[in-house]
Amino acid sequence: MEMLEDFKVESTKKKIKRRIGKEEWIQRLLIIGMLLAFLIMLVLPLLQLFTQAFYDKDGAFIGVANFSKYFTTPTLVQSLQNTIWISGATTIIAVTLAFAYAYAIARTNVFGKRVFQYIALLPLFAPTMMHGIALTYLFGNQGLVTKGMFGLFEGIQIPLYGPVGIVMAEVMYTFPQAFLILLIAFQGSDYRLYEASNMLGASKTKQFFTVTLPSVKYGLISAMFVVFTLSFTDFGAPKIVGGQYNVLATDVYKQVIGQQNMPMGATVGMILLIPAIFAFAVDRITQRKQANLLSSKSVPYRIINNKKRDVISFVYCSVVTLMIILLFVAVGIAASVKVWPYNMGFTFEHFNFSSLTGDGLEAFKNSVIVSAITAVIGAVLTFMFAYAIEKIDQLQFFRKAGYFFSIVPLAIPGLVLGLGYVFFFSQPTIQIFGLSVTNPFHSLYGTIAVLVLVNIIHFYSVTFVTATTALKKLDREFELVSQSMGIPFYKTFFRVTVPMCLPAILEMVMYYFVNSMVTVSAVVFLYAADFKLAAVSIVNMDDAGNVAPAAAMSVLIVVTNIVVRVVYEWGTKALRNRTSQWQKR
Numbered sequence: 001m002e003m004l005e006d007f008k009v010e011s012t013k014k015k016i017k018r019r020i021g022k023e024e025w026i027q028r029l030l031i032i033g034m035l036l037a038f039l040i041m042l043v044l045p046l047l048q049l050f051t052q053a054f055y056d057k058d059g060a061f062i063g064v065a066n067f068s069k070y071f072t073t074p075t076l077v078q079s080l081q082n083t084i085w086i087s088g089a090t091t092i093i094a095v096t097l098a099f100a101y102a103y104a105i106a107r108t109n110v111f112g113k114r115v116f117q118y119i120a121l122l123p124l125f126a127p128t129m130m131h132g133i134a135l136t137y138l139f140g141n142q143g144l145v146t147k148g149m150f151g152l153f154e155g156i157q158i159p160l161y162g163p164v165g166i167v168m169a170e171v172m173y174t175f176p177q178a179f180l181i182l183l184i185a186f187q188g189s190d191y192r193l194y195e196a197s198n199m200l201g202a203s204k205t206k207q208f209f210t211v212t213l214p215s216v217k218y219g220l221i222s223a224m225f226v227v228f229t230l231s232f233t234d235f236g237a238p239k240i241v242g243g244q245y246n247v248l249a250t251d252v253y254k255q256v257i258g259q260q261n262m263p264m265g266a267t268v269g270m271i272l273l274i275p276a277i278f279a280f281a282v283d284r285i286t287q288r289k290q291a292n293l294l295s296s297k298s299v300p301y302r303i304i305n306n307k308k309r310d311v312i313s314f315v316y317c318s319v320v321t322l323m324i325i326l327l328f329v330a331v332g333i334a335a336s337v338k339v340w341p342y343n344m345g346f347t348f349e350h351f352n353f354s355s356l357t358g359d360g361l362e363a364f365k366n367s368v369i370v371s372a373i374t375a376v377i378g379a380v381l382t383f384m385f386a387y388a389i390e391k392i393d394q395l396q397f398f399r400k401a402g403y404f405f406s407i408v409p410l411a412i413p414g415l416v417l418g419l420g421y422v423f424f425f426s427q428p429t430i431q432i433f434g435l436s437v438t439n440p441f442h443s444l445y446g447t448i449a450v451l452v453l454v455n456i457i458h459f460y461s462v463t464f465v466t467a468t469t470a471l472k473k474l475d476r477e478f479e480l481v482s483q484s485m486g487i488p489f490y491k492t493f494f495r496v497t498v499p500m501c502l503p504a505i506l507e508m509v510m511y512y513f514v515n516s517m518v519t520v521s522a523v524v525f526l527y528a529a530d531f532k533l534a535a536v537s538i539v540n541m542d543d544a545g546n547v548a549p550a551a552a553m554s555v556l557i558v559v560t561n562i563v564v565r566v567v568y569e570w571g572t573k574a575l576r577n578r579t580s581q582w583q584k585r
Contacts, residue, residue, distance in 0.1 A: 023489055027392045034385045035398055038405040040441060041457040045420030046412070048430060052266035052423050066267040079246040080271065083232055086163060086247060087275075090170040090231040095223050097171070098178035101320055104313035106186035109303055111310070116317045117183075122324055124176045125561035127518040129538045130554035131169040132240025133547060134327035135160060137334045139168075142341050144330065161243030169237035172327060174230050178223040185219025225279040232275055233413030235521040240542055248272045249521070252415050256422075256525060266423065269416040280411030328558070335552035350552040353537070364556050367534035370451050371516035378456040378463065379508040383501070386467035387493065410461035414521030421454050422525045446528040454526060455516045463508040470504035471497070503572060510568050514561045 056062050070076050104110050105117055123131065138145050139160045148155035158164055197207045213220070235249040242250060248268055255265035338345045353361065385406065389399050409417070425445040429436050444450045474497065482492040498505070520535040527533050532540075534553050541550040 024394060027388070027394045027489065030384065030388045031392065031395045031398050031402065034388055034402050035405075037381070037385075038402065041453050042405060042409065042412075044430075045417065045424040048423035048427075049266050049269055049416065049420035052263050053270050055263050057261065057263060066263055067270075070264070070267055070271065075246070076251065076268075079248055079251045082163070082245060083247040083249075086166050086170065086238075087228045087232040089163075089167045090174060091224050091228045093167065094171045094174045094227050094231075095178050095182075095220070097320060098175055098182050098223065099220070100316060101175075102179050102182035102186055104317050106183055107303060108313040109305065109310050110313040110317060112314070112317075116321055119321045119324055120179050121176050122328065123172055125514060125518070125565070126328075126558045127520060127535045127538060127554060128169070128173045128234055128236030129240050129520065129535070129542065129550070130331055130558070131172045131327060132165065132237050133334070133538075133542070133551050133554060134330045135165055135168055135241055136547060137330040137340065137551070138326065139165070147341065161241055162245040165241030165243075166238050166245065166247070169241055170231040170234060172324070173234065173237060174227040175324075177230060178227050181219055181223040181226060182216065185216040185222075188219075222283050225283045229276050229279040229283075229411075232279075233272060233415065233521070235415055235524070236539075239539055249413075249415055252419065253524070256419065262423070265419060269413075269419050272413055273411075273416050276413055276416075277411045284407070331551045331554055331558075334548055335555045337548075340548065350548045351556070353549055353553070361556075363532040363537040364534045364553065366531055367517055367557070368560065370448060370455065370533065371513045373448070374452050374455040374516045375509045375513040377452060378459070378512040379505055381456065382460060382463045382508060383467045383498075383505055386464055386471055387497065390468055390471040391497070392489075406464040407461055409457050409459075412458075414458055414519060415524070417458055418454060418522045418525045421450060425450050446531075448531065450526055451523055451531075451533070454522050455512070455519065458519065458522045459512055459515045463511055466504050466508055466511070467501070470501040474500060506568065506572055510565065513564060517557050517561055 053066055054061060054063055056065070101116075101120060105113055110116065135143075137143055139156075139158050140146065143160075146155050146157055160168075197211050202210065233249060235253065238245070238247045238250050239253070246254075248271065252265050252268045252272065255261045255268060334340055335350050336346055336348070337343070338347045338349070351361075353363070385402060389402050389406070392399070424430065424439070425441055427439055428442050430439045444453070482489065482496075518535060520533075520539060523533055524536055524539065527536055534557055538550045538553050541547070541553065
């Protein structure tokens with residue numbers, strides 16, 4: 001009898017071992033598949049970009065000759081200097097404005113706090129070209145401000161087309177990013193430091209410099225490097241209001257599109273990549289230190305009533321908010337009047353793009369399709385890869401490599417990534433350090449698939465962080481209990497992990513959709529002639545002098561993103577409430 005029981009136990013153990021072994025293979029295949037995806041979507045395109053910088057137009061290896069030519073050509077070196085100056089000025093202005101704005105939201109009882117917070121984020125829903133177009137209608141030769149609101153006051157003229165216009169557009173583009181980073185930094189401060197400072201009799205000024213600034217210093221550093229990187233690599237604003245003032249991003253565009261000099265475009269792309277990687281490294285270090293500032297004993301900041309401070313904060317936030325709203329209003333008016341500023345009659349004719357593009361709203365529809373596909377596939381892949389890294393105890397080295405590749409896209413400018421995709425996907429055979437290899441992915445070039453892939457990898461890092469944050473909140477016991485009960489990991493994944501992380505997954509879907517709608521840098525080299533995108537159409541229409549239709553296309557993108565976001569917030573409110581109730585238990 002005992003022998004029979006022992007036999008049954010051994011038989012059960014063998015079955016469990018076989019089942020676990022089968023599951024381990026599935027898990028390993030998932031991790032290997034993740035690395036293969038990164039190889040195709042990230043590593044090989046960047047490797048091709050790097051390789052092309054060492055060849056000439058005829059495909060002959062020339063070493064560092066392209067870099068030597070770049071640094072000995074005065075106009076190209078001037079572009080680098082211009083880019084550094086623009087980024088530095090943008091960083092100082094945008095971070096200063098965002099610092100005061102975030103302070104007002106987080107540390108005062110300013111009236112209309114939530115409204116101010118929402119309006120500050122509006123520029124995130126618009127393509128960067130829209131800021132330049134708005135400035136054209138405000139400060140251009142026939143702008144509202146230039147003409148004094150048609151005689152209401154004396155006009156104000158500024159040299160818009162050049163560094164001034166670029167900096168103004170970049171400030172509006174980067175302000176929301178800096179504001180969000182600094183808002184989180186202010187909200188994460190420990191109030192015990194302020195209590196100690198008050199007990200020691202420190203003045204408000206001394207308290208600001210000895211407590212407030214040190215408590216948010218890592219957030220401040222992070223905001224500075226994020227703004228610097230975004231303005232350093234941005235293409236949209238310099239393209240619209242740059243005039244003859246060249247920067248690195250427009251140099252890449254001119255070398256590739258204008259002169260068809262792909263190797264020099266790759267060279268400029270490599271140079272564009274260096275500061276971005278440096279800023280990325282510093283930002284990661286500061287974020288790690290910021291995470292270690294708070295402990296379980298930390299006390300949230302308590303706002304003390306101060307009417308004078310609140311009134312000043314309200315006035316300041318109102319001025320910044322008015323500037324943001326004015327940009328959107330200017331674009332809206334430009335898109336809906338007949339001929340600015342000579343015939344201000346209302347019309348929808350600028351929204352009929354048939355006479356300009358020959359395909360009406362096709363470009364806008366294409367963008368919605370690409371963004372929707374990117375959102376769904378991107379969110380699924382990102383969450384699966386994040387799950388593989390966080391929850392699977394297989395192939396530890398490969399998982400660490402996957403984590404590294406998941407963070408790297410944050411440091412890659414869209415133009416550089418798009419150019420790498422051109423070099424990789426457009427070639428039937430690819431040259432890797434002298435070796436000719438057949439490219440099995442060449443058939444994807446010029447299709448919707450390559451646009452989806454570049455968008456997924458371009459915006460991957462932020463969604464990956466969202467996914468890992470959600471997964472880390474789940475107790476490890478779920479997987480251990482499931483394993484002890486003989487439940488396959490994939491059943492636990494679909495029945496437990498996904499439902500609990502659904503709010504985060506839907507937020508990832510939103511992030512992919514909105515950013516895919518507004519991006520231009522990553523796709524400007526990749527779209528096919530018969531499959532234009534809305535953001536790229538804005539650039540093309542502005543190049544042709546059709547600024548009003550470009551404004552109309554910008555309005556369509558903004559309205560679409562806002563409507564989708566509102567529907568998302570309304571539709572997921574109940575889901576978020578249920579999830580928050582579960583987390584409180």
